[in-house]
Amino acid sequence: MKPSTKTRAPEALGQLVGQPVGAVDTPALVIDLDAMQRNLVRMAEFARKHHVRWRPHAKTHKSASLARRQVHAGAAGVCVQKTAEAEALAAGGVTDIYISNEVIAPHKLARVAALAHELAAEGGQLALAVDSPEGVARLAQAMNDARHRHGKPAVIDVFVEIDVGQGRCGVPPGEPAVRLVHDVRKHPALRFAGLQAYHGLAQHLRSPEERRAAVARVVEQVQLTRTLIERQGVAVELVTGAGTGSMVCEAASGVFGELQAGSFLFMDADYARNERDPAQPNFEQALFVKTQVISVQPWHAVCDAGHKSHAIDSGLPRVHGIAGLEYCNGGDEHGILRATGAAKLPLLGDALWLVPGHCDPTVNLHDYMIGVAGGLQAGSVERIVRVDARGAAT
Known part of the structure; x- marks a missing residue:
């Protein structure tokens, strides 16, 4: 019998350890x-x-x-x-x-x-x-x-x-x-x-x-x-x-x-909307959905991270590190990217990083998280983190 995709996934993910972050397939939940x-x-x-x-x-x-x-x-x-x-x-x-x-x-x-x-x-x-x-x-x-x-x-x-x-x-x-x-x-x-x-x-x-x-x-x-x-x-x-x-x-x-x-x-996009209390530690965004641009039109681009990859109860994700690029609702499998002001649309094949609106239920959508050390751009995969209590609703 041919092994199921779920059976093969841990072995395939394990092979990512030591590879550059660019080797991470999309969409994927990534920890900085x-x-x-x-x-x-x-x-x-x-x-x-x-x-x-x-x-x-x-x-x-x-x-x-x-x-x-x-x-x-x-x-x-x-x-x-x-x-x-x-x-x-x-x-x-x-x-x-x-x-x-x-x-x-x-x-x-x-x-x-x-x-x-x-x-x-x-x-x-x-x-x-x-x-x-x-x-x-x-x-x-x-x-x-x-x-x-x-x-x-x-x-x-x-x-x-x-x-x-x-x-x-x-x-x-x-x-x-x-x-x-x-x-x-x-x-x-x-x-x-x-x-x-x-x-x-x-x-x-x-x-x-x-x-x-x-x-x-x-x-x-x-x-x-x-x-x-x-x-x-x-x-x-x-x-x-x-x-x-x-x-x-x-x-x-x-x-x-x-x-x-x-x-x-991990933090998330909703907590980022809070005005920080000076007494609070400066917690950083550490959880991201890596996504790739799969279609570009004159008025918008489309990425491969839809609602199956992130929770939307606290709002849509925020595009990390690119001012003026807005993530819009594209359904289960797609995200619509629109540029505002002087921002430009990404190119076909570009990798983007999304900050989920709410970290907890986003994690619950994934079996594994990919731990990256050395930064999201030039880093490498250090470990695979299993979501042991995924779906543990009872």
């Missing part, structure tokens, strides 16, 4: 490894300076090897949003994982409990967010059931999530959170680890002043909730949250002890 490493160093330095832990969101890259690299650089562990993401990264050697989301289905909680025991046996730890008494009870039941199947019983860390402005998951701040903390502490298999307080909408407020004002309201709600919990004689060991857009505000708050920023590693 030098820029990524600078981003990683700047994040680690920022966390040390502000005396906070950092637990980057691995849903950005979905790669066990990159998660291990972040931990090696000083990260406390990683966050994910899905049970399947946690399973994929654990299988790749990541041992400290926080599912910063609610899990309710009993069969899925059985997977959470099994993974908690497996990680504990390796000296690792799993954590989960909760926002309902039913969720707490179901998690406790799953952990108790798993104890009968494993020799050494494990304890799972539990963060009570409060809704601090996202309008998504989370109990209201204040007394509802206090009651839920007491529910968690009733169960020996659950350890109350702190509060989850993430305001996703604040990440994309464009001015630093808007982001500071939004996070100031978050801090007020967190402080109120923590005070009420501690009046009950319960320590709130950690408040975790923040994202790439607002992390300087949470770090300066004196309330947050852990930052969950993830997109800083």
Whole structure:
């Protein structure tokens, strides 16, 4: 039987290692490894300076090897949003994982409990967010059931999530959170680890002043909730949250002890639209879609990177390094390139680099990322990065 294309792909990609960047076929998702490493160093330095832990969101890259690299650089562990993401990264050697989301289905909680025991046996730890008494009870039941199947019983860390402005998951701040903390502490298999307080909408407020004002309201709600919990004689060991857009505000708050920023590693066109806070590290664009011009007409050019190669939920990609060249919607397989002002259209066969609008879902469209060192023009392929948790939606 003839091997499938998917079977052959890893071998073909492996042969790219050591070759010049021009050998990379298109469209392809490419990491500028030098820029990524600078981003990683700047994040680690920022966390040390502000005396906070950092637990980057691995849903950005979905790669066990990159998660291990972040931990090696000083990260406390990683966050994910899905049970399947946690399973994929654990299988790749990541041992400290926080599912910063609610899990309710009993069969899925059985997977959470099994993974908690497996990680504990390796000296690792799993954590989960909760926002309902039913969720707490179901998690406790799953952990108790798993104890009968494993020799050494494990304890799972539990963060009570409060809704601090996202309008998504989370109990209201204040007394509802206090009651839920007491529910968690009733169960020996659950350890109350702190509060989850993430305001996703604040990440994309464009001015630093808007982001500071939004996070100031978050801090007020967190402080109120923590005070009420501690009046009950319960320590709130950690408040975790923040994202790439607002992390300087949470770090300066004196309330947050852990930052969950993830997109800083790659950045994207949407984050590039934010006005940079002077206190924020200068994170660089490190993730690109390499594309080639396949057709040129007098009024436009066409490249081979359509929506199958990049997500569009946060807007279309931006053409990197060429002022006045605009990427327009060309459908699944094509991008339309239009020149404005004094800009000229690219030539047939030219290679271009696109900055995706949103890095996380763009990565989820690819099985592998191609790591390039030495620059996008004169560099060479250094490594192939597997997207271990691609499609891990359950």
